[in-house]
Amino acid sequence: MVAADEDRLAAADRMANRSGTAQRPNGSTQGKICQFKLVLLGESAVGKSSLVLRFVKGQFHEYQESTIGAAFLTQTICLDDTTVKFEIWDTAGQERYHSLAPMYYRGAQAAIVVYDITNQDTFGRAKTWVKELQRQASPNIVIALAGNKQDLANKRMVEFEEAQTYADENGLLFMETSAKTAMNVNEIFLAIGK
């Protein structure tokens, strides 16, 4: 899956269109309904699937299976008088699956780029993702950076300040999260939703 060929890009475009033409639920008169397409990116095993699972189902699976291709989940949240429907693409982290990513981030209104605070390499990979998004995704995409596994702060390899500075320089939302303890998980999704 190295060469992102014509077919796949075409599929991506069709998907991107889809969110524009999505149907409204019947009789949606009370309040605004807002659909929100969001993608999670980041090195393998940093906890992307775990964050989504925590946000969507309030659960944490220690043996969370690895993601192949991508997984799709939704969650509906009421923010004041607006109903926000998150459509979340959780992607595969292994570098090899890279070429599939555009299919998911094209047309996304937001992205959460995740790294693992106990692993410096994953932070490097997160920066690469941010660059790619800035170059290739839709120009007004909202990007958040999540430093996950905050519960393992005693094994920290990436300093909070370092990540915060990087986020500020690049105009990213930034939080340290833990899918395990649920810390900042809802917060980061909601911060994006606003």
Add this chain to the structure above:
Amino acid sequence: MTVPHLKHPEMYFGAITFFAKQHKEDTCGSNGLPLTPNSIIIYGKAQILKTIKSPYLCQYLDIIRGKHERTVVVSQYCGQSLSNYLEKNTFTIEDIKRIAYQILTGLNELHKKNIIHRNLSSDNVLLLENNVKLFNYGLYYMTDNGKLVSFPIFLTNPKVDIWSLGIILVELTLNKHLWHSLKLGQRIRKILSLLQSNSSIFERIAREHNCYELYLEIPQEVKEIIELCLNVYPQNRPSCEELLQKEVFNSFTKPTEFNNKKLCQPFEIFTINELYHWWQLAGGDLIEGTVLGQERNPATLYDPRIVVMPLDTLYQRFENIPLECYYPLIQCKSDIIALAEPPPYDATGLPLIIKERDPEYQFHRVILFRRLLHGYPFTKDLIIKEAQKDIPPLLRGEIWATLLNIKSDYKKQYLRIDKFTPTATDRQIEVDIPRCHQYNELLSSAEGHKKLKRILKAWIYQNSQYVYWQGLDSLTAPFLYLNFNCEAKAFACLSHFVPKFLHKFFLKDNSAVIEEYLAKFSQLISFHDPELASHLYEINFYPQLFAIPWFLTLFSHVFPLYKILHLWDKVLLGDSSYSLHIGLSVLTQLRDRLLTSGFNECILLFSDLPEVDIEKCVIFSMGTFNSTPKKYNPPRTRK
């Protein structure tokens, strides 16, 4: 009438049980995740014990995890313990020499495998006719030298077993239970007092038990052996090898006769493994057996009792199986002979799950397949023919290996491969393994993790044209699960499986083959179900979005193991296009919901795949596989 056939004096089994050490609540590993329960580590470590086969060792049959970290260990248990005979029978010197020789031979095999019995006593040596078998020798090994349990086992030197042998020989020669009436503390004090003197320990024990006369009559060569064993300093005790060289044992045959490298192994119609399997299917209950041995000491978590299993239910259940069924005809030229065959046990039409749990049916299948496997490769066609009906779970690992054409030199091949040099892929493998089918006890055990890692590394090393794609771990899992005690075979299966069923999927650039499969898959849906195909097309629900893990891992990343096994039973009989038909049948099972759903509901269905009935899926996919024009299939791949 054929029950006597089943009643082999060596084919009885018993169980022991103990509790693994519990982790303190809320303790986490360095990755912040809960620690693997000790009982799982034990479970994984104990598996290899099942492969030990020796006339002087009881064969391990099963390890079962119960609640609260309880472990039940089932093994052969035949005859009676030596302690049972003591003070009731007298043993001649010749008997004692033979027993000593047999215990030593058994111990020697264990020590060569770095297994220390640590628990050797006259309670754990079983005597059946003229043959002795050691029992419960794996406890120390499976608990990682006692680290995984809370009851006390110390010392790590194999020479402890030699001391124990000495004590058993003292008991036999004096025909006395030593210090029988003393409490544990008193016994320890006695033994410590022995260590302080310079005179012969054997002699002092004899005097203490008022057996000095008897002691004097014992032939010098036997005394010498006992004295050697009862040396206070472990380093001064001889090893098993050294003892076996002693002249006293010259009259016994040397162990070469059990050398399993013989040209031709005798064929056994069934072994204690099969008997145990049938017994379980016939409702055998490990809780029901007769309890032998001492009362459980409530102060420790070790329960010294042995539960011997009654086999009557099985005998009754198999009472009417005609003798001929033990010797099924597999190749028959004459109609007359063929007609004399008893009618086959009729299980047609029964669901697969029922067939797999029917003891009589499994009896017939296992007996037949054992014969066919024995005749492999000449019986390959027959194996395929029978496998099309169903595959008996007990023999699935071996049957799959023959269906995959594994050659007999697979062990040598595996040995030669570098599985240890670090590579750039290691990190990915290391983060994937602890997420791979971890609900399964074998795959989540420490041993399972190590094995999976070695197999994956070996595969990457061996296949330089391919790379590790996430998912290869899941693909390997069924093979490791089925061949847990033979990594080499698991590896060989994987190595034959990939080129046959997943050709090019593990190329660094696999986009072409994936696109091809996805395109063919779309065509296949259109061909068999135009209505569904156009609905999916209208809602932009493309196979790219959900089917990549299906085909890349042949559903092994999608379904739990027990479903994968049933699915792959058929995959192995098909070709590389069969996975498309499985995909079609999954869609078909969900058809009604898909047809009434929009994009989101459809994709959500596949993010969390609902119950798929695998038997239906298999029947349906075999149907479309056989009735679809070949142009809808991807090109045949390399054989």
